[in-house]
Amino acid sequence: MAAPAALPDAEWSECLLPAGPVPREMAREVRRAVGALPGWVPRLAPSPWIVRAFRDTIQRPAAYLPRTFFDLGAVVVSQDNSCRYCYGAQRAVMKVLGYRDEYLDRLVRDFHVVDLPPGERAGLDYLRRLSRADPRPGRAESEAVVQAGLDRRAVTEIAAVAAFCTFNNRVATLLALPPDPIESLVRGPLFRFIRPLMARRMRPRARPPEPPPQPNDGPLAALVTALGDSPAASVVRRMIEGAWNSPVLPRRTRALLLAVVARALGCAYSEGEAxxxxxxxxxxxxxxxxxxxxxxxxxxxxxxxxxxxxARETVRYQPAAIQRRVRETCDAMSREETLETIGTVALANALCRMSVVLDAPRAAG
Incomplete structure (x- = not known):
């Protein structure tokens, strides 16, 4: 997928699903976590595990990466994946955090020319390679990031960031989520007055390492174990369990979709699990x-x-084409079935990209 020059003008269909009611407790949990109720919540609410996945991933669950890397990586990957929703929302978040449009334009055109430490530049390159997975990068590429200056545990977390971006981008693109209200907010006349308050609520905070999730005996347990004591491990475990235990689609169907994506991406581990x-x-x-x-x-x-x-078509795509395919494929499905299908293929794509951590040398604790 080539990076578009003007993503806000990219072809993007009407949203596949209407906004609906949000359970009170779900709304409370999202507001507590992110400080607001984003526009995606009313559309994803029928699938609680997808809502939790969005909520958890946008809280930047990483302990070893530089604090700014998660946001920089999200805007680079969202643009590279042609995700109109995620790119617009993430770019707006960056403006809240104080980044200027000129810097963001240079970042998405070529992050090698912006003022970043060598390790972070190498990390962004690795992140984009993971997202594209054409082919999936191997041990040599991860070692190059370590040699450029990032801790090996941080490189493992880059694989998790790639997975989270892959998941969010695919859910947003396949559903054709409409622009988030934060985009209009940062263009409004009052933004310069309210930005400092918003920035205090949204600024990245240090996350300490966490004990690995227990129990961890469900599907793809080795992949979760490979994330060590990163906060990402618990997020991934919850995503897998949420999808696997949802009654909307049969487990056999979910495993088939994982197998198809794994075969397309050459992920022997995920295909074996499927x-x-x-x-x-x-x-x-x-x-x-x-x-x-x-x-x-x-x-x-x-x-x-x-x-x-x-499922095979969701590995690599152009947004307008895949949005048409979603409508054709899910035409006779309920809202819940459509959401679960999109969430499942998005998760399969995420896990198969993240599984490169199984090939990398283990970091010392």
């Missing part, structure tokens, strides 16, 4: 082979037959 989960659901290995080779099989039910080829 095969293990599918075996537990009664699907034989030869049938999985057929599905992954042909993106179809008589073993698939009617809904799976539509979702399997669609």
């Amino acid at each position: 095969r293990r989960l599918l075996a537990a659901e009664g699907l034989e290995g030869s049938h999985v082979d057929e599905i992954l080779t042909h993106l179809g099989s008589a073993q698939l039910d009617r809904r799976e037959a539509r979702l399997v080829p669609f």
